[in-house]
Amino acid sequence: MTGFAIETHSLTRRFGEQIAVDGIDLRVPRGSFYGFLGENGAGKSTTISMLTGVLAPSAGGVSVLGLAPGDELKRRIGVVPDGLLLFDRLTGREHLIFVGRLYGLSREESGRRAEELLSTMELSADARKLIADYSFGMRKKLALAAALIHGPELLFLDEPFEGVDAVAKASLTALLADLVRRGHLTVFLTSHVLEVVERLCDQVGVIHRGRLVAQGTLSGVVQAVPGASTLTDAFVSLVGEGRGATRALSFLP
Amino acid sequence: MTATAAQARALIALRITLWWRRMVQGRQWVRIAVGGMAALVGLLFSASLCILAWQSARQLGRSPETLRLRGGPLALFASWVTLALAGRAWFGIVAMAQGQAFLDPRRFRGFPVSQRLLSALNLVALLFDPVWLILYPPLIVIALAVAGLPEAPAAWAMLCAEIMAVFCTAGILHLAAAAAALLDARPLLRRGFSVLLLLAGIAGFQLSLSVPGQRGIETLFTADRWGLMRWSPPGWTAQAAQALSRGQLAAAFWSLLLLLSGLFASLAAHALSQRELSRPPEPVRVSVRAARTSGWKLPLAPGSMSALLEKEAKTAVRIGWLQLVIVPVAYLLLVHAVLPGPQPLLIAAVYAHLGVLEISTNAFGRDVDAARAWFLWPVTLRSVLFAKNAVAYLFSLAIFLMLALVAAFSSDLEAGQLLVGLLAHAAIFPLLATFGNAISVWFPVPVRGARLRRVRGTGPIGARLTAMLLLAGAAWAPYAIAQVTGVHLYAAYAGELVALLIAYPALLGAAARLAASRRESLLGALARDE
Numbered sequence: 001m002t003g004f005a006i007e008t009h010s011l012t013r014r015f016g017e018q019i020a021v022d023g024i025d026l027r028v029p030r031g032s033f034y035g036f037l038g039e040n041g042a043g044k045s046t047t048i049s050m051l052t053g054v055l056a057p058s059a060g061g062v063s064v065l066g067l068a069p070g071d072e073l074k075r076r077i078g079v080v081p082d083g084l085l086l087f088d089r090l091t092g093r094e095h096l097i098f099v100g101r102l103y104g105l106s107r108e109e110s111g112r113r114a115e116e117l118l119s120t121m122e123l124s125a126d127a128r129k130l131i132a133d134y135s136f137g138m139r140k141k142l143a144l145a146a147a148l149i150h151g152p153e154l155l156f157l158d159e160p161f162e163g164v165d166a167v168a169k170a171s172l173t174a175l176l177a178d179l180v181r182r183g184h185l186t187v188f189l190t191s192h193v194l195e196v197v198e199r200l201c202d203q204v205g206v207i208h209r210g211r212l213v214a215q216g217t218l219s220g221v222v223q224a225v226p227g228a229s230t231l232t233d234a235f236v237s238l239v240g241e242g243r244g245a246t247r248a249l250s251f252l253p
Numbered sequence: 254m255t256a257t258a259a260q261a262r263a264l265i266a267l268r269i270t271l272w273w274r275r276m277v278q279g280r281q282w283v284r285i286a287v288g289g290m291a292a293l294v295g296l297l298f299s300a301s302l303c304i305l306a307w308q309s310a311r312q313l314g315r316s317p318e319t320l321r322l323r324g325g326p327l328a329l330f331a332s333w334v335t336l337a338l339a340g341r342a343w344f345g346i347v348a349m350a351q352g353q354a355f356l357d358p359r360r361f362r363g364f365p366v367s368q369r370l371l372s373a374l375n376l377v378a379l380l381f382d383p384v385w386l387i388l389y390p391p392l393i394v395i396a397l398a399v400a401g402l403p404e405a406p407a408a409w410a411m412l413c414a415e416i417m418a419v420f421c422t423a424g425i426l427h428l429a430a431a432a433a434a435l436l437d438a439r440p441l442l443r444r445g446f447s448v449l450l451l452l453a454g455i456a457g458f459q460l461s462l463s464v465p466g467q468r469g470i471e472t473l474f475t476a477d478r479w480g481l482m483r484w485s486p487p488g489w490t491a492q493a494a495q496a497l498s499r500g501q502l503a504a505a506f507w508s509l510l511l512l513l514s515g516l517f518a519s520l521a522a523h524a525l526s527q528r529e530l531s532r533p534p535e536p537v538r539v540s541v542r543a544a545r546t547s548g549w550k551l552p553l554a555p556g557s558m559s560a561l562l563e564k565e566a567k568t569a570v571r572i573g574w575l576q577l578v579i580v581p582v583a584y585l586l587l588v589h590a591v592l593p594g595p596q597p598l599l600i601a602a603v604y605a606h607l608g609v610l611e612i613s614t615n616a617f618g619r620d621v622d623a624a625r626a627w628f629l630w631p632v633t634l635r636s637v638l639f640a641k642n643a644v645a646y647l648f649s650l651a652i653f654l655m656l657a658l659v660a661a662f663s664s665d666l667e668a669g670q671l672l673v674g675l676l677a678h679a680a681i682f683p684l685l686a687t688f689g690n691a692i693s694v695w696f697p698v699p700v701r702g703a704r705l706r707r708v709r710g711t712g713p714i715g716a717r718l719t720a721m722l723l724l725a726g727a728a729w730a731p732y733a734i735a736q737v738t739g740v741h742l743y744a745a746y747a748g749e750l751v752a753l754l755i756a757y758p759a760l761l762g763a764a765a766r767l768a769a770s771r772r773e774s775l776l777g778a779l780a781r782d783e
Binding site: 052053054055071074075079081082083084085086087088089090091094097098099101102103104105106107108110111128130 | 539540541547548550556557559560561563564567568571619620621622623625626628629630631632772773776780
């Protein structure tokens with residue numbers, strides 16, 4: 001077993017002529033909080049899909065927790081993708097129990113963990129509501145709860161803070177930081193909210209147009225970029241390519 | 254006015270472009286082929302109705318006494334037009350559980366598009382839906398055929414009256430569609446409406462049977478009842494035709510009644526849809542008891558399978574009952590008025606499965622984005638499909654038993670007929686399950702929110718037709734074999750059941766492999782906008 005929770009070798013994914021992920025070599029240390037950054041369409045979600053086994057790579061190799069994507073790996077990871085994996089016609093509590101039972105937990109244990117997770121996520125008051133009637137922030141919290149119910153070793157979070165209000169964001173951030181601090185969990189997170197990534201993550205990787213352009217400790221990546229003092233500076237420098245100056249629109253005064 | 258016309262052109266072009274991209278650029282060749290087959294069947298049905306109307310009119314022309322007993326040409330015209338329009342209205346009620354407006358007003362709230370324009374375009378679009386296209390030729394033939402009878406109004410006058418009647422019916426259907434949207438946002442109200450519809454259907458049908466030896470709409474138009482019926486909308490249509498034909502001023506009165514009815518219904522539909530736009534959907538809360546349960550524990554089933562079955566059953570129950578209760582009402586009409594026979598529950602066996610076609614042929618549609626979970630969680634696709642099939646079967650069985658109850662009350666149902674029906678119902682389900690699983694993987698359609706229906710369903714409508722033919726063939730094949738070979742009827746159906754139960758695990762495995770091989774396109778389709 002290596003010291004990496006995730007290791008890829010020249011991982012590539014093509015969609016027809018388009019190369020979404022172009023031969024990346026990820027190294028995510030166990031017990032780390034890894035921030036995977038990139039602009040829209042850079043290949044972050046495609047990479048997560050390949051790491052979790054939803055999408056087959058076109059080329060290259062993947063090792064997650066020492067395993068190839070498959071049933072054994074599914075039991076040991078938790079995933080909160082962009083689509084959240086929530087069944088709208090169940091209540092929050094029913095959904096958590098359902099997920100727990102699919103992971104092999106007993107009804108009683110699923111129920112106990114569901115109560116605890118709902119309480120932690122401050123969703124207990126809405127336990128009777130159908131998920132369809134949840135707000136977006138509540139859905140995000142419930143999706144995170146569902147990803148945690150079986151006690152995964154590795155958690156994949158795709159844009160967990162997108163569309164979440166400041167209060168919910170603060171509580172999610174605190175919860176995730178606490179989970180990693182306890183040492184059992186590795187978190188692989190993609191986010192556009194760089195200040196949160198800077199506060200949470202000890203490791204980062206930056207993907208740009210399908211290629212991994214930087215990877216390492218947070219401070220190492222920032223220091224490697226000339227003139228950068230924050231992660232935001234480094235990120236803009238790595239992927240911005242001179243963009244940022246907006247041209248005026250001819251039809252507006 | 255020019256700006257409104259430009260907007261109308263842009264909106265129509267938008268729908269055509271989206272349709273074209275979905276069907277042609279999306280390379281939905283199978284969907285197009287199935288749609289083509291459905292169009293062909295519709296064409297044949299339309300032609301059959303035309304021939305039926307023409308031949309019936311010729312026969313009545315040769316028998317003046319029968320024509321007189323039927324109320325004369327005017328009552329005949331009214332009753333035939335009513336039959337056609339009642340058929341259209343019936344499909345309209347079914348469509349409340351299937352389709353949706355041509356242009357969804359909610360999508361255009363943020364744009365400077367007049368809501369009146371959207372309502373008007375939706376009304377016009379209603380006139381070009383497939384059921385109307387099937388009915389237009391028979392309506393024309395009815396006018397031409399009745400015009401050949403003595404003392405009948407001129408064909409052109411009857412055609413004019415039909416146009417007004419069609420406008421009136423379309424307005425009412427428009428209003429029904431707006432009411433359906435209202436029900437979409439209120440699950441409790443929809444359930445109440447479903448039950449009311451069922452009761453009304455049964456009561457109405459029993460009422461129509463109350464006159465011994467007389468059944469169906471035509472009995473309402475006999476000579477002795479014409480005095481009353483002339484004041485009903487069908488009567489307005491017939492009298493408008495007669496007055497037009499004779500050049501009487503009364504034509505304006507009857508025409509105005511029809512046109513104002515259609516207009517009023519359309520305006521009411523518009524007002525209702527505007528009111529709905531500003532109201533949030535009604536949140537659903539489950540009972541305290543249901544909220545406290547730790548999930549189902551089914552005997553002999555592993556925990557994960559119990560959980561899957563619970564999830565699927567709760568999803569199906571919470572999406573509404575409308576379609577499930579429409580089926581028994583339609584069955585009443587079908588069996589007693591159209592297709593009586595020695596094994597009435599064979600029709601029920603097929604018809605019960607039609608009630609769950611929506612969930613069988615779009616098994617992943619309500620999972621939408623969450624369908625990704627089936628590839629991320631430690632659960633096999635085989636188990637997932639089995640749970641979905643099992644829940645569909647149980648719902649279908651519930652409908653079948655309801656139909657059997659209806660049949661028992663309406664006629665002398667024998668135990669043997671019930672057994673044959675039960676065997677046929679169980680035997681043909683593996684076919685529906687397999688067909689539905691394949692269609693669900695090939696043509697997944699996202700259904701968001703509390704809707705029972707899918708928003709766009711052109712392909713699956715063809716799929717439903719194919720399923721109906723497949724099921725009907727499988728339901729009657731053992732009957733035919735028993736008749737030809739002399740094998741006992743029970744043995745023929747039991748044999749079919751055993752054969753398909755043996756085949757089901759292999760078919761389920763094939764469907765699971767198909768889903769695994771097409772997971773990217775499946776998830777992609779479900780993540781798309783409706």
